[in-house]
Amino acid sequence: MAFEPVLSRRFGNAEGTWYDAYVADGGYAAAKRVLTSMTPAQVTEAVTASNLRGLGGAGFPTGKKWSFIPKDSPKPRYLVVNADEGEPGTFKDRYLLERDPHAVIEGMLIAAYAIGSHKAYVYVRGEYVEPYRRFTRAVEEARRHGWVGRQVQGAWDWDIVIHRGAGAYICGEETALLTSLEGGKGFPRLKPPFPAISGLFGCPTIVNNVETLACLPPIIQRGAEWFAGLGTARQGGTRLFSLCGHVARPGVYEAPAGVTLRQLIETHAGGIRDGRQLKAVIPGGISAKILTAQEIDVAMDFDSLLAAGTMAGSAGVIVMDETTCIVKALWTAAKFFAHESCGQCSPCREGTGWVFKILQRILRGEGHPRDLDVLLSVAGNMEGKTICVFADAAAWPVQSYISKFRGEFDHHIREGRCDLAGNPAVEHADAHH
């Protein structure tokens, strides 16, 4: 049976799917059904039964997250949309915001009703100007057609505020996002209390990713069982995989949650560019541990990648061919983490800086035989020792690149240069130094 896209079905509308086109394609029917014939508890039950997991990267079951909202709190409840896409190698939320913004709005309405929220804040990364413009236009359309505002379907009052970020990767972490939204610098907060208990302005808050919310209308329309059946035993649905790096056709590809990494690379993205050999893959955004060319028969769902020693994360797949210098790749990742550490916790602030400096030294040909052990020791002292998982995410590449490609690092330190230098396949300076 041919694969039927769920999330990307309107991505062909490169200029955006606007209200009339969205409604003509069955849009807002799910929200109507929810508001006129379902209780909030029934919606949450359906989402739980669908096995929808948080697609921002954490993979937490969405229905379960919603169920943590206290039933008896007198405080207002907030829905906060994480549209602060920033994980290197990931670009799928941009496609949803630009090409199918009403699917996100409809999903938000369903979520807001389920958790009892009358106000939603959408945190869009600052650099996303076009996605912001299109999403804003869609919200205006939805408001005009009675889907945002008072007495939506005679059943629900709610409003949407679009909030723009200003360039800080850490604000994609849900507690940092809330601190930022409140007007502070983006420092993550200790959990517990979790946002469902004490989130935005100290009120019960659910933070959901753009793609997670876009799954809700199809779940309601076609049933939780159908959605669950598209995925694996513990992760329902499909996923938008971003493929980039040395593949022939970089892009966003939708596939069942349990698709293999090999299928994504070889079939969806057209294989490695110019007929070269695969060397390594990062399967879930730059924070995920690296896999070698021999490890790509793994399924891409959260549980399978965890069992394979890495993570599905944001489903940003970064592919590297044989011309890639792994030391340089790690240096590039380390540059990112050193730049984006918020500086709140010492192990992360200091660790990311020193990891970068040591790798810089190795890359310059001034590495010391002890450097790899120092790197691993620093990484070990970052993992699990900070307020948020940013430090862990910065440590994982260090650990995995060195353990899987140790020979290449040793060579750099011993010879003071790259062992790819004499390789005739290396004709670009791009992946090199």
Place this chain on the structure above:
Amino acid sequence: MPVMDFHELEPAAAEIIARYDRTSAAMMPLLSLVQEQVGYIPPQGEQWVSDRLGIPVAHVREVVSFYTMYRTKPIGRHHIQVCTNLPCVLRGAERVVADFKERLGIDVGQTTPDGRFTLSSVECLCACEIAPMCQVNDRYAGPLDRAAVDRLLEECR
């Protein structure tokens, strides 16, 4: 000389503050408003936001210094921000930076003497499908090779 009169921003500021359930949450949009008006955020702009929100100016400065998109100095009319994160580096970002440097005669972090261009390198802009890419003011552009860099600069003239 940039406009430093923030009175004309008052109606927009009032509208922004009214959107939020807490006044403090208007911090970022008000800073963006100042930056749109002046081109960067001068000390007077920080003071205005501080007064408008009733938040000490030290906290406003703290926020301004935390986020990379807030600028405290003027920049060129066209701000070219080249992504130098891994997906773009794998596809030639460093060559793109070198091409811009050569064509503009400036280093990363500098502005051309005529005030036309500022060149920056930035982390992932999440458009890896068009790597190597850059952002020119509001617009994303890629994939970039030498010809595309020349075309881009030509369009900015």
